[in-house]
Amino acid sequence: MGPVIELDGLEVRFGDRVILKKLKAGLTGRSVGLLGPNGAGKSTLINTLLGFHQPSAGTARILGRDIRTHAREVRSLIGYMPENDAFIANMSGVHFVRLMAELAGLPREHALERAHEAFFYVGLGEVRYRALGTYSLGMKQAAKLAQAIAHGPKLLFLDEPTNGLDPPARLRMIQLIQEIRDRGDLHLLLSSHLLRDVEECCDEVLILKDGNIAAFCNLEEERRSNRRFLEIETRGSINGCFLEAVEKLGCETAPGAQGRVKLVLPDGLEVRRLYEIAAEQNVQIRRLNHKRDSLEDIFLKAMEAADGRL
Amino acid sequence: MAVYKKTYRPYEGELTPSWSRFLVIPRYAFEELHRSRFLSVFFISSFAYPLVCALIIYVQHNASVLGLLGVQGANRLISINITFFMSLLGWQSMMALFLAAFIGPRQVSPDLANNALSLYLARPFSRVEYVLGKMSILVILMSLMTWVPGLLCFLLEGYLEGWSWMRDNAHLASGFFFGAWVWILILALLALALSAWVKWRPAAGGLMFGVFFVAGAFGATINGVQRTKWGHLLNISHLIGSVWVQLFGDTDGTTNGALFFRVPRGEELPLWCCWASLAVLCLVCLYMLARKIRGAEVVR
Structure with missing residues (x-):
């Protein structure tokens, strides 16, 4: 694909x-997941993919359609949940979502049915006839998600979907996003400042910094590769001989303070060998943890790069 | 009561043709406008004058009615001519101005104030379609107030007078039709541009009147102080009045039937200046709309 x-x-x-x-x-x-500090270009990227900004060079393709030449077709494939408040204050929730679905091309009966369904799906079924201007922040976020999915898009852009939500509302929003993702009917592009949101919802992450791609990785692959990453705490004469001996086995090492050592083990090497070498070098291994780079580590590493360019 | 599944499912059904989607906007807008009792009453009352005109036309051709009223020969006092139709156009155009000032700002301001434009334009729906959709609300309502009753009156007169009258006075119908359209386009563009620029509904409505009356007064002041006539370039009603006179095939703009749109004697502007000023006004409105109707605002 x-x-x-x-x-x-x-x-x-x-x-x-x-x-x-x-x-x-x-x-x-x-x-x-789309990550990056403020001003990195996340929203500009989303807006450009939606056709709100014209590229000055190059292009992008969404599901094979060029955003320059097939902008209308591209937008028919997308559902967009913007970061800021976006609604028509004096319109009822279901009326608003129906309008948006009709503008996306749904006939009015289908649009009405889908608007009701979307409202029930995001948990706003009981308040769907209330004016949007009277909704709480959490309800407005959910209503924005409803209008983004009502017309059944193939790709969903979620710009800071948990912005301003209290913990239960955030959890509900994350669950909804995970549910939509797991159904497998559509793709998601989630832009967020919250690494946890991205970590919980995404399987791939693109990190932007100063308009460049600072990192692009598959979180699942990262998780798999990090299975060989150990952190050990040692006592005894760690005078370099132990590290040298471990490196000879093909390990990458990074000594830290107070006898802590980070190790990346090569494929096929048993942890038991480390204990044997430690015994030979008269070093005690007091603690051994399997670690993995969190998204935060990946993000911080990407931010350390001089100009954000990989 | 309908029971809805609490699940997400993709949409596989049919889609409406893309050319027709801009019509969704006026449909929703009319539903909303229909809820306003004031606007409904205002709109209905705007047909009073055309109704009176139709009655005059009917009575003029009906000797028995005149006899009943005891005013035999009164039909010679009423003449259905340029002045009659221009006065109908002038009155209805004033009503259209009020209507545009009331409902124009309702169209774009709320969308801009609540950032809804990004949602409209994230769909297979362009900025041009958005503006066309919003304009069509004003165009439809103002058409119903201006050229539709005007042409119905013309047809009634033609029916009662005969085919030869219609043929001889076809310029009245075309003048009415095109004159009303020029006015409608200017009002619609101005109402949308001002409401897009101001974003606040009451201010946009007030500004609409300001552009017509305050700018006109300012132009008159310039004329008085500078002893010139070019201040009328700021007076949209004078500009459109001059254009109507040409479209109706009249010769004297100072005595035309459209009372609010007359130019004072000796202060007539060259006709091309009037057309050019109105064209510039439309271009300015289009520029304002192009700047404001965007999915995302660019901060340079």
């Missing part, structure tokens, strides 16, 4: 400022 979103040298300028710098990547995951 081809990439869901393919960035092909995508560059966006606002006046003299280059916001996105020739981005090149193929996002294939069912659920892709």
Whole structure:
């Protein structure tokens, strides 16, 4: 299967400022997280994919359709949940979602039925006839999700979906997103500042910094590769001989303070060998933990890169 | 009561043709406008004058009615001519201005104030379609107020007078039709542009009147102080009045039937200046709309 979103040298300028710098990547995951500090270009990337900004160079393809030449077709495949409040205050929730579904091309009877379904699905069934202006922040977020899914898109853009939500509402929103993802009917692009949200919902992550791709990884693969990552705490004469001996086995080592050592084991090496070497070198292994890089580690590493370029 | 499944399912059904989607906007807008009692009453009352005109036309051709009223020969006092139709157009155009000032700002301001534009434009729906959809609300309502009753009156007169009258006075129908359309387009564009720019409904409505009356007064002040006539370039009603006179095939703009749209004698502007000023006004409105109707605002 081809990439869901393919960035092909995508560059966006606002006046003299280059916001996105020739981005090149193929996002294939069912659920892709978009991370980056403020001003990294996350929202600009989403807005460009939606056709709100014209690329100054390069292009992008969504499910094989070029955003420059097939903008309308591309938008018919997308559901968009924006970051900020976006609604018509004096309209009832279900009326609003129905309007949005009709604009997406659904006949009015289907749009009405889908609007009701979407409202029940996001848990707002009981308040669907209330004016949107009277909704709480959490309800407005859920209503935005309802309008994004009502027309049955193939790709869902979620821009900070848990923004301003209290913990139970956040949990409910994350569960909804996971449920949508796990049904397998559509792809997700989730932009968030919250690493935990991305970690819980996404299988691929694209990290932007200063308009460049700072990191792009498959979280599942990262998790798998990190199974060989150990942190040990040692006592005794750790004078370098132990580390040398371990490195000879093919391990990557990173000594830390107070006898702590991080090790990446090569394939096929048993942990038992470490104990044997430690015994030979008169070193005690007091603690041994299987560790894995969290998304936070990946993010921080990406942020350390000088200009954000990989 | 309908029972809805609490699950997400993709949509596989049919889709409406993309050319027709901009019509969704006026349908929803009319539903909302229908709920406003004031607007409904105003809209219905705007047909009073055309109704009176139709009655005048009927009575003028009906000797028995005049006899009943005891005013035999009164039909010679009433003449259905350019002045008659221009006064109908002038009155109805004023009503259209009020209507545009009331409902124009309701169309775009709430969408911009609540960031709803990003939701409209994230769909297979363009900015042009959005503006067309919003404009069509005003165009439909103002058409019903202006050229539709005007042409019905013309047809009634033609029916009662005969085919030769219709043929000889076809310029009245075309003048009414095209004159009303110029006015409708200007009002619709101005109402949408101002409400997109101001975003606050009451202010946009007030600004609409300001553009017509305050700018007109300002133009008159310039004329008085500078002893010139070019201040009328700021007076949209004078500009459109001059254009109507041309479209109706009249010769004197200072005595035309459209009372609020007359130009004072000796202060007539060249006709091309009037057309050019109205065109510039439309271009400015389009520019304002192009700047404001965007899915995402760019901060440079």
